[in-house]
Amino acid sequence: MTKPADNLTDKPADNLTDNPADNLAVKPAVKPAVNLGVNLGGLQMKNPVTTASGTFGFGPEYAPYVDLNRLGAITVKGTTLEPRKGNPTPRIAETPAGILNCIGLQNPGVDHFIAEDLPYLRNYDTPVIVNIAGNSLDDYAEVTRRLSGAQGVSALEVNISCPNVKQGGMVFGTDCLMAAEVIRVVRENTKLPLIAKLSPNVTDIVEIAGRVAEAGADALALINTLLGMKIDIRTRKPFLGNTMGGLSGPAIRPVAVRMVWQTARAVRLPILGMGGIMNAEDAIEFILAGAAAVAVGTANFVNPGAAMDIIAGIEQYMKDNGVTDVNDLVGAAWK
């Protein structure tokens, strides 16, 4: 099974890296300029690297460490219709090669985001993907309408998979029909590229992916966190303020790569892959499995310049291996 050509970028010329070395008249070996540009369901990205929602704030937090102009896209913290307080602390716990979090979608609400956070992001020449969540279909619809009217929103990533909130969240994400319903409602209310972010806490990721594709998603983001927990053997109580939390980081990478692989082979939508990407090698693993683009999450906490290193590392890998277009790597492990 292959992807339709129109899901791949058709404007490679715009996306040439401007590495001066590539423009030298005489070169020791043939080193073609490499195309890093990808098209994620209508969202044109100058390279395949974005940030994972909830790990990169609204952009300014990491600006001292990351040149926001160099990112393929910026994905911001999940936004809801009303402001949310989130869960009690502790909200984070370290586990072997991973972290559990139960932030609980703390956010200032969509109107605050549009008024206070979006203007900052408009200063950058980088598309903004807004992650949205809701308690009800009406919430999703209303958030979608408000963001679709706002200047500077390039795509919506629909979180139907957050394990850290009582209503909505994972209930939508793990039930095929509900997941499709959410996507249908969002689709009816926006012309923006629509990325459906799926929960990995399901028996059959391919089935859900197929349903949300039919419901009108332009791309799929996977994976969100695995539901986990930790118990403090000293207090004999759950460690996290919300009992359970979402597991992210390198520990979950094998599961994420597997789900990207399975979904990419079965569903004709471009995939935004994530889950434990720490460096360029990990990112390339996702791309080879079938991800058209990747998101960097937990790695930001460990290395605030991770996204920059990953963009540079993918480019280097392509040059070292004579790959001229990153799109040629997408799904190369099975195509």
Added chain:
Amino acid sequence: MTKPADNLTDKPADNLTDNPADNLAVKPAVKPAVNLGVNLGGLQMKNPVTTASGTFGFGPEYAPYVDLNRLGAITVKGTTLEPRKGNPTPRIAETPAGILNCIGLQNPGVDHFIAEDLPYLRNYDTPVIVNIAGNSLDDYAEVTRRLSGAQGVSALEVNISCPNVKQGGMVFGTDCLMAAEVIRVVRENTKLPLIAKLSPNVTDIVEIAGRVAEAGADALALINTLLGMKIDIRTRKPFLGNTMGGLSGPAIRPVAVRMVWQTARAVRLPILGMGGIMNAEDAIEFILAGAAAVAVGTANFVNPGAAMDIIAGIEQYMKDNGVTDVNDLVGAAWK
């Protein structure tokens, strides 16, 4: 929700540790003898620690490192009706804080096991849990009958969850009705304690647990491995001989603890908890979450004496915290 009393051991006196310090007439502080004995759905264990199937061979392999008499039980490699060759290599890959394996149930077949491996195990005063798998309901039935007639088999652990074989395996484990069917068939063919080993690759572990409980399981084992994969970015091909493999080790512990917690609160069967247990602290975490006993898997590869250290460590924790019966710790994080 609490467990019925008859699932707890009623013979604590048999299970006293014979630590001489506990028998001193004059003690600096009151140090009661601790009871480590548990009853796992009819299987009486002298302590709550067994080995995870497939990580401990058939017993003799680890005998130089582990006193098999001290184990609560020995759980042996998965056995099928016919001999199985297993998958091509590589069969193992390291991942962050975990390993992927695709052994593919290589085993010499149930008759060979009964004739060649079981006699060795009868030399020890430790119950033997035989893990079984099959391609069809008839296979499960026949393996069950042969093992139920063999001397020295103390319990059956029914693997309805192996992700590494094409037929059967996970298909049974992720489909509620199929899972229940397997258990029903095994139940009809044995009076031995029946432990249903569940797949974690499901949306709702509690639902499956409930169904296999109704179908006649005496206890639940969870979790088996998470389905994962790894791609070699040098060859651009899947690393494992069988493409996908099962993820085990500390990386999956938060997911395993969560599933034990959810299941223990909802289903009235004792649980054999496993997934990333490396030391006594980890084992206690599972017990507090609701596991009546625990299995040590990947840890054996890292520390061949892991099971011994864990038994000693649980006892020490109980003494340090004035806990006289390990059964009092079971589910203590929510009871």
Added chain:
Amino acid sequence: MRVYVPQLTKLAKPGQFVHVRCSSGLDPLLRRPISLHGIDYGKGTISLLYQVVGTGTRLLAEMAPGDEIDVMGPLGKGFTVPDGIKKALVVGGGIGVAPLFPLIHSLKHYGIQQTVLLGARSADFIIGREQLELLGVKVKIATDDGSLGYKGFVTRLAEDEISGGTPDYFFACGPNPMLKGLISLTKGFGLSGQVSLEEYMGCGVGACLACVCKSKAAAGREPDDSAEGFEYKKVCVDGPVFEASEVILDD
């Protein structure tokens, strides 16, 4: 541990912290927040004082002089010394004294009188007494077991100081129960001050919302917030130092 980081040191203020990577591998994965304990603007070095409690701090302790270390910072808002204060009370519990040292230097520099109270489980956990005395600062000690100084909580020493009437401001860092006690005590006496808080952190830069603490809701916030009477602030960027009157500590 002393670290040579001239760019960082230039910007450093008392009460701020650095986010330290303890391993180049994945174990442990997250960085560890450690306060600036000493700031040598001349040499371009900061020093860190930490207690070995787990994997991360153990790996730090195993580092050898000359090794490279990956630190982010300076992070967070430090202490501010309000105009017009004359006599400050500085209270440190356990390893909480670490960030108070640069503050104490500042106070001395500004010519503000100060009394430093140190509390800990036992004499072994009292840190920095000699250095402070060398600096000519008045130090009083409380230990839970009475192995040094007053036997009991350091909050009791604080009560004595405050009821003695001398301090017109306080600064504190230490375990939450100590801070809680101190906040209610000083509130009773109408004494203002600043406290430095700890919370489990992810990013250290305000991006992940892991490290929040409860803060009294500002007037005129949306109903949801005022209903519960608090909003969450981030310890890593809104703190770790907060006005004592602002924070709400659950046990």
Added chain:
Amino acid sequence: MRVYVPQLTKLAKPGQFVHVRCSSGLDPLLRRPISLHGIDYGKGTISLLYQVVGTGTRLLAEMAPGDEIDVMGPLGKGFTVPDGIKKALVVGGGIGVAPLFPLIHSLKHYGIQQTVLLGARSADFIIGREQLELLGVKVKIATDDGSLGYKGFVTRLAEDEISGGTPDYFFACGPNPMLKGLISLTKGFGLSGQVSLEEYMGCGVGACLACVCKSKAAAGREPDDSAEGFEYKKVCVDGPVFEASEVILDD
């Protein structure tokens, strides 16, 4: 690296290996199999010779003299020197020479003549030549790039030796393509021998079935096996040394 493990050394035989824990933490998680390169029965030490290829071997290389290390072993079946052989051909590719050293010592001890062929990518990767020459062993070298000795594969040197007609047995350790070449070559000449294989390992003790290699099915096995013409054997306990005639190497 030399390790003092008297109990282990007492039992050690050429061709066996130890399973080494490279970190006390979780990164990397698994042990690493490393061959016995030297066995000093007198001092109770073994020595290990390894190439740094990834995290595990890098951590080993970072260890300092005197550090403790966690090794399991000796594991596996080593080389056996069959009765009646007079002149052995010993072939090592790359780091594959490591386990051949104790064998070469044994052969010398038994008074068996030997020629050692070493192959590697380039001169830099030829290991142990001087020591072998000091031992009075005849050594011939092949490098892929011709930077030392014959330019080409070591199997070519082997062919010359065998067609020269002298060796009556061979021992080999190295990358699979080399072993594969050697096995078909020696088969052609009717020369028997033993090869030492590598495979990714979990337990190292035969419990996990990760490390299997294909072996020609013994006669009279069940239909399933003979149909495909092979059975899986465990490198860790049935090997790492196998009869050359028995193993099947894919690509």
